[in-house]
Amino acid sequence: MQDLMAILPLVATGAGAILLMLAAAFESFRKEGISIMGIGLFAFAFFVQLAVANSGSFAPYSGVLNGMLATSTFTKVAGLIILACGFFSAIAAQAYFTQNKGFVLEFYCLMLFAACGMLLLTMAAELITLFIALEIMSLAIYALVGYDRKSVRRSEAVLKYLMLGAFAGAFYIMGTVFIYAGAKSTSFRVITDVIATTGFLSNPPLVGGAFLILFAFLFKAAAFPFHAWVVDVYDGAPLPVTGFMATAVKTAVFAVLANFLMISSDLQAAWVDYLFYIAVFTMFAGNLIAIAQNNLKRMLAASGIVHSGYLIIALVAIQAKTFTGGAMLFYLAAYALATLGIFAALSYLAGEEERRVSFDDFKGLARVRPYSAACISIFLLSMAGIPPTAGFMGKFYIIASAFQAGHVSLAILGIVSSILSMWYYLRLIVLMYFREPEDRFEVAEMTLAPLGTIILAICVFAISFYPVVL
């Protein structure tokens, strides 16, 4: 029973995706019906995940599945974040498609498939299963980015993402081969045992394999020096998809990265120094790119790189003995709330064909739409890390955990980077509040996105009170 409960969210998401795929083939389900079904299925999967009470880590159906899945509180919370991201992205998509052309009925089905791949990714405890999960997620996201084939920007984005994603996937496979050569197995459990008996650095194939696999994950997480694709791909994708990619994909990738590093403390210790520099460069490269942007989507994409940098700080600071992942998951949740909030707001404010996307388009928004402007300000302040928002608490936990692990310089650089990032977050707030409006910001009525935005804004404050044990 416990086994079934543990994989139930996965089953619910997968079955929901197939259900939507079938529904899309019927004449009687049209755009509105499919949208409501998509939102509803994400909400259902979220509550299933919430209802699953599993404490401690164990491998569901370990006899049949050979321990290739492993669940723990960490994977459960990561799953909750992923499904919540899916839910709010679906709400944003509903608003987006009332104003934009090019809706395909399979849109929500692909989102659910992507979520299914992400849940598998967080639970995978074996390298080949992990690769298949990674590809399920990636293929669904490629299709979501490029579904509108009339637009050149979408095609460019999907081509770049597909090529580079395939490249990273090839490195991952190569890494798996090396790890198999070093450990004679691809299962995390066996790799842990092998490292415990022979040591990590005295086993060259394992080192090489871990190097290539980290390479692939850092690419997916948009860490320096593999960050160059992010800005173009996020800019080219439709707004709700960008929000989904920035939050859910990031959550899944960081969850799997933490799982991989937690195979053994020796493995993590060998890469801590490199991750340290990657974290620093990721934060500052992201900040420099973000400061230079005039387009809101590109700015959010670049700030996503910066947030990846903070999350790598959390990876540097985790300790295999007492791993809970609390700081990382809290930060991911806080970041997801703020980012999805902005994307939900943008998806109805951007208007037809994504007209309003640059900073200047949002001049004087506070005069015309005070509530939307207030919500966006809350999200931006949360991303910048101003108390009492969730973003502040997230940064606080990450920097505190870095101090605890003895990486004082990294903690200080994190604070410096977050001060730098205020520049581009506050810039939008200034434009919204202290400029005269030039636009009337007319939007389509009868969408759920404004409601979703307000719920997210409340959540930004609500979850900041949730205590995390470091």
Added chain:
Amino acid sequence: MIVTYMFFGFALLSILGALGLILFKHPMNGAMSFVVTLISLAGMYALLSAKLIFAIQLIVYAGAIMSLILFIIMFLNIQAKDLPDEPGRWFYLGGGIVVISPIAYLLLKMVKSLPAGDTGIIEQDFGGVKEVGQLLFRDWLLPFEIVSILLLVALVGAVVLAGKRGANT
């Protein structure tokens, strides 16, 4: 001994085929040299006594998938004038080699550290349909099952990207 020589022969052929794939200007030539890679990979599987994988590699990859790729290239009817001229081709290739070579050097050193294995052909109880099937459905059930989700996603994605758009769009 002969097995080792054959391995080097197949390895060389597969690398040459892969080089041809990226260096030939016309996609048809590229596809044909890719066939060389696929067939030499099948040869390597045979050297490893993986009978079923050898057959699948030949029938599915070198056969079915390659003929699909060739059909598509023929449908598109690509002429020499349709091909883009790539002025920086050799420059980028050289740059790529410079960037990748330290990593390749590192990986080669790691491969060298591996203990030498037995390269003899195993005749019984390995690599046949029965053995692979048992392995697949006993030990590798989960990857086998989730590959079906992967294929379904690929199918839906292909329909979304290439399918006909209805009145809803």
